Amino acid sequence: MTHVEDELRSQPECWTRAAALAAQYGGALPAPGERVAIVGCGTSYFMAQAAAALREGAGEGETDAFAASEFPYGRPYDRVVAVTRSGTTTEVLDLLGQVSGPTRTTAITAGPCTPVTDAADDVVVLDFADERSVVQTRFATTALTLFRAHLGLHTESVVADARTALAAELPEGLVDCGQFTFLGRGWTVGLAHEAALKLREAAQAWTESYPAMEYRHGPISITTRSTATWMLGAAPEGLPEQVRATGGRWVAGGLDPLAELVRAQRLAVAVARARGLDPDRPRHLTRSVIL
Numbered sequence: 001m002t003h004v005e006d007e008l009r010s011q012p013e014c015w016t017r018a019a020a021l022a023a024q025y026g027g028a029l030p031a032p033g034e035r036v037a038i039v040g041c042g043t044s045y046f047m048a049q050a051a052a053a054l055r056e057g058a059g060e061g062e063t064d065a066f067a068a069s070e071f072p073y074g075r076p077y078d079r080v081v082a083v084t085r086s087g088t089t090t091e092v093l094d095l096l097g098q099v100s101g102p103t104r105t106t107a108i109t110a111g112p113c114t115p116v117t118d119a120a121d122d123v124v125v126l127d128f129a130d131e132r133s134v135v136q137t138r139f140a141t142t143a144l145t146l147f148r149a150h151l152g153l154h155t156e157s158v159v160a161d162a163r164t165a166l167a168a169e170l171p172e173g174l175v176d177c178g179q180f181t182f183l184g185r186g187w188t189v190g191l192a193h194e195a196a197l198k199l200r201e202a203a204q205a206w207t208e209s210y211p212a213m214e215y216r217h218g219p220i221s222i223t224t225r226s227t228a229t230w231m232l233g234a235a236p237e238g239l240p241e242q243v244r245a246t247g248g249r250w251v252a253g254g255l256d257p258l259a260e261l262v263r264a265q266r267l268a269v270a271v272a273r274a275r276g277l278d279p280d281r282p283r284h285l286t287r288s289v290i291l
Contacts, residue, residue, distance in 0.1 A: 002280045004202065008137040008265045012162045014129045015145040015154075021124075022149035028106050028122035029150045032060050034078040039068045041091055043136040043197060044083040044143075049190030051083075051147040057186060058151045065190070068092045071099075079104045085131065085139045086288035087114025096120055108143050134285050135201050137265050140194065141258055148258075161259035170263065171251060175270045178226035180205060181219065182264065183212040188233040188257040195232065195264035202279035203271035212236050215243075223248035230264065232257045 030036045038048035045067045052065035068091035084092045087109040096119040107120035110130035117123045129142035148154040184192035189211050196209035223246040230251040240250045253260040272279040
């Protein structure tokens with residue numbers, strides 16, 4: 001079993017532990033009414049997008065998400081939350097160094113003794129979700145689970161769905177598709193982007209991701225019989241039928257969207273194996289980008 005496969009299978013337990021920590025770390029996480037920016041790089045950026053949409057949708061306050069390298073320094077925030085598994089990513093450390101002072105900062109990381117723990121005012125350490133693999137799975141989803149629990153949006157049914165996602169067979173023939181498109185709405189747009197990234201990283205697959213309603217505005221033109229279009233969350237009315245009419249394959253997301261992401265992680269490993277690739281050794285990638 002590869003590191004990434006072993007780690008993705010531990011997610012139900014990691015989510016349960018993160019949810020139990022939400023109250024303990026409540027003071028380090030955004031308070032209701034704060035104007036917040038959540039930042040990250042790569043996978044962490046996509047989790048930031050999901051967390052920001054969840055918080056704003058819950059009525060907790062204006063919340064933006066940015067890639068750390070694209071942060072708008074002239075825009076005022078009450079708190080900046082940085083999600084970084086390694087705690088060493090250059091862009092994140094540079095950002096925290098520039099905004100510290102009048103802006104409260106929080107780092108969510110897997111590393112208890114890394115540079116980010118000195119750079120942020122508040123630190124949340126999820127060391128039990130750390131990973132050996134370059135390809136992120138459980139740290140990212142565990143960090144998002146912490147946000148969901150902090151917002152009162154996590155339930156045990158999410159963990160149950162994750163166990164189902166790990167136990168059920170992937171749809172027959174899905175591994176053989178030549179192109180994968182992931183769609184989301186609201187907070188699940190970030191999950192769609194992350195699902196596509198997993199296929200690119202682990203399996204060098206042709207993947208795309210979009211807000212679901214945007215798929216009709218051009219991207220559907222590439223859909224063929226070798227395309228799988230996977231919806232994370234509830235689909236817009238009529239879209240499944242429209243995709244099927246192209247001859248493409250529609251994959252409905254019947255589980256909690258975060259559990260659907262677990263299924264997409266499993267697909268990434270399966271496609272990598274089918275193509276003779278090692279998902280623990282993604283091409284051109286390292287565990288942390290240090291410039």
